[in-house]
Amino acid sequence: MFSREKPRQPLQHQSVTSETIMNVTILGAGVVGVTSAWYLAKAGHKVTVIDRQPAAALETSFANAGEVSPGYSSPWAAPGIPMKAMKWLFMKHAPLIIRPTADPAAWRWMSQMLRNCTSARYAINKSRMVRVAEYSRDCLMALRDETGIQYDQRMQGTLEVFRTQKQFDAIGKDVDVLTAGGVPFEILDRDGCAAIEPGLAPAKEKIVGGLRLPGDETGDCFMFTTELARMAEEAGVTFIYDTGIMRPVVEAGRIKAVETTKGLVEADVFVAALGSYSPQFVRQLGLNLPVYPVKGYSITVPVVKEERAPVSTVMDEAYKVAITRLGSRIRVGGMAEIAGFSKDLPAARQGTLTHSVEDLFGGAGDQSQAKFWSGLRPMTPDGTPVIGATRYSNLYLNTGHGTLGWTMSCGSARVLADLISGTKPEIDTHDLAISRYAA
Numbered sequence: 001m002f003s004r005e006k007p008r009q010p011l012q013h014q015s016v017t018s019e020t021i022m023n024v025t026i027l028g029a030g031v032v033g034v035t036s037a038w039y040l041a042k043a044g045h046k047v048t049v050i051d052r053q054p055a056a057a058l059e060t061s062f063a064n065a066g067e068v069s070p071g072y073s074s075p076w077a078a079p080g081i082p083m084k085a086m087k088w089l090f091m092k093h094a095p096l097i098i099r100p101t102a103d104p105a106a107w108r109w110m111s112q113m114l115r116n117c118t119s120a121r122y123a124i125n126k127s128r129m130v131r132v133a134e135y136s137r138d139c140l141m142a143l144r145d146e147t148g149i150q151y152d153q154r155m156q157g158t159l160e161v162f163r164t165q166k167q168f169d170a171i172g173k174d175v176d177v178l179t180a181g182g183v184p185f186e187i188l189d190r191d192g193c194a195a196i197e198p199g200l201a202p203a204k205e206k207i208v209g210g211l212r213l214p215g216d217e218t219g220d221c222f223m224f225t226t227e228l229a230r231m232a233e234e235a236g237v238t239f240i241y242d243t244g245i246m247r248p249v250v251e252a253g254r255i256k257a258v259e260t261t262k263g264l265v266e267a268d269v270f271v272a273a274l275g276s277y278s279p280q281f282v283r284q285l286g287l288n289l290p291v292y293p294v295k296g297y298s299i300t301v302p303v304v305k306e307e308r309a310p311v312s313t314v315m316d317e318a319y320k321v322a323i324t325r326l327g328s329r330i331r332v333g334g335m336a337e338i339a340g341f342s343k344d345l346p347a348a349r350q351g352t353l354t355h356s357v358e359d360l361f362g363g364a365g366d367q368s369q370a371k372f373w374s375g376l377r378p379m380t381p382d383g384t385p386v387i388g389a390t391r392y393s394n395l396y397l398n399t400g401h402g403t404l405g406w407t408m409s410c411g412s413a414r415v416l417a418d419l420i421s422g423t424k425p426e427i428d429t430h431d432l433a434i435s436r437y438a439a
Contacts, residue, residue: 021045024420025258025267027245027281029053031061031225032398032405033273035413037237038143038228043421048238048267049229050245050260057225060275060405063298063373064221065333066324067313068140068407069158070133071183071213074174075125075383076294076336076402077116093352095320097337105279106338109292112381123177125382128431130181132385133404135427136411137217143410147231151224152327156312158216159188159196161207161360163318168209175211186212199308203360218313220326221406240265245274247284254394255285269394269420275378276341278399287390290437291400293341293376297349298333299357300326300373301365308364321356330365332357336377336403343374377402387412388419388433396420397434 022045026033029051037047053059088094101107116125143149162168171187178185186192193210194201233239244261248270257266272278276293283289303309303325313324321334332353350372357365379402380386386400398416401408415432418425 020422022268022420023048024269024271025050025265026271026273027258028273028275029056029229029239029241030059030273030275030405031057031221031409032275032401032412033271034225034229034232035409036271036273036398036416038232038235039413039417040420041232041235041237043417045420046236047232048240048265050240050243050258050265052242052244054241055226056229056239057222060375060377061221061225062375063300063331063333063371064296064375064406065298065313065322065403066218066220066326066331066406067158067322068137068217068219069213069313069404070130070137070407071178071185071216072158072160072315073126073129073133073404073407075116075122075129076379077113077125077381077383078122079117079119079173081117082114093319093355095335097335097339099337099339101338101340103340105292106340109290109381110338112290116382119173121382122173125384126174126177127181128384129404130177130183131427132387132411132415132432133407134181134183135414136408137215139410139414140217149224149227149231151219151221151227153217153219154312154325155217157196157212157214158313158315159193159210159212160315160317161193161200161210163207163316165208167317171211183213184215186214188212197311197314199310199361199364200314202308203362206359216313218324218326245281248281248395250285250392253392255392269396271396271398271416273398275399275405276376278378278397282390282397285392285395287434288437289386289397289400289434290381291378291386292338294379294402295337295339295342295374296333296377296403297335297345297353297372297374298331299350299353299370300329300331301367301370303328303330303364304366305364308361310361310364314360316356316360319352319356321353323357323361330357330361341376343376345372345374349374377405379403384432385412386432386434387415388429390434
């Protein structure tokens with residue numbers, strides 16, 4: 001096992017002076033928008049959040065896989081993915097589905113993603129994703145200590161299980177990045193996996209081994225976001241729901257206001273945290289943001305056999321499915337589907353999730369009560385989120401977190417609040433801004 005020092009606790013909030021207090025409007029009330037509001041309010045700014053939904057966390061943050069997994073932060077763009085993608089096209093339970101589309105944005109995004117499927121780019125992308133995610137976990141720990149927020153959280157790590165020796169033998173590149181980043185891990189045989197997750201014991205012959213990340217956590221993102229929104233409102237944040245965001249109004253090279261379905265909203269600073277819809281908004285400003293919706297699915301079932309249920313999160317590498325314990329429920333989430341902005345719920349996708357959890361934790365949950373859901377993950381071609389300033393002096397971005405919005409939310413929000421407040425962030429941010437995509 002590789003160990004590291006105790007995680008660095010983020011610095012105390014450095015409040016701005018009365019001369020530098022700003023009115024900040026955040027567009028989007030998912031987990032990224034709400035955490036951004038929290039940290040900006042804690043820094044002393046006056047914050048307003050606008051969302052088209054009637055409450056917070058009703059889109060991609062609603063029923064995700066439930067992982068807070070900095071150690072598992074990896075780009076989908078990886079060596080071997082092009083060949084795997086070809087094989088997946090013919091699999092019944094494929095982790096990647098590409099629906100036929102004439103959308104040029106989809107093809108541009110996939111082309112950019114393929115260019116990142118090299119060993120060199122993978123190492124760079126993974127290292128900066130882990131940088132943000134590890135910092136974010138530290139920020140979440142500090143926030144939890146400060147507020148006592150509850151969200152069916154558990155701090156018992158993530159276990160990635162491998163069904164074939166070939167999969168198991170291929171973890172070397174991930175282990176190298178984890179070692180370089182000081183992220184603790186354990187490499188386990190099948191008996192070791194069953195010792196960590198006793199519910200796996202009856203199915204342990206179906207796996208050859210696992211990679212455990214003991215520093216990872218789990219929790220209900222929806223519960224967290226709605227509770228933090230409540231706390232933020234008590235701290236002075238204004239939430240404006242049921243309000244469509246139409247277009248920015250530019251004056252003298254700055255965003256003067258945003259036009260909404262309820263009129264103009266003016267502010268000193270604007271933050272686009274609109275997930276997969278961020279590119280549509282910034283495109284009106286001539287900004288090219290290569291974020292595309294990659295659809296994911298989940299089912300949530302009640303636990304009916306405690307002894308067979310997972311203790312924390314188990315990642316089924318074969319199907320790219322996460323099986324997570326959330327209180328008295330099991331959340332099963334995964335897959336990546338290129339299908340534009342469609343949120344339909346094909347029965348075949350539910351079948352893949354059901355197959356994975358029943359194959360490893362048979363009978364643990366009541367599948368007859370499964371709640372099936374889909375959400376659009378805002379994914380960049382290199383897997384790294386886009387956090388920071390734009391060429392418009394008062395427009396900032398916090399988007400493109402892909403499958404790791406919950407994992408990276410607190411750290412991304414703290415970084416953003418520091419940048420807006422003129423405080424040097426605690427981690428390197430030079431390669432996170434939209435400028436990295438400049439030609």
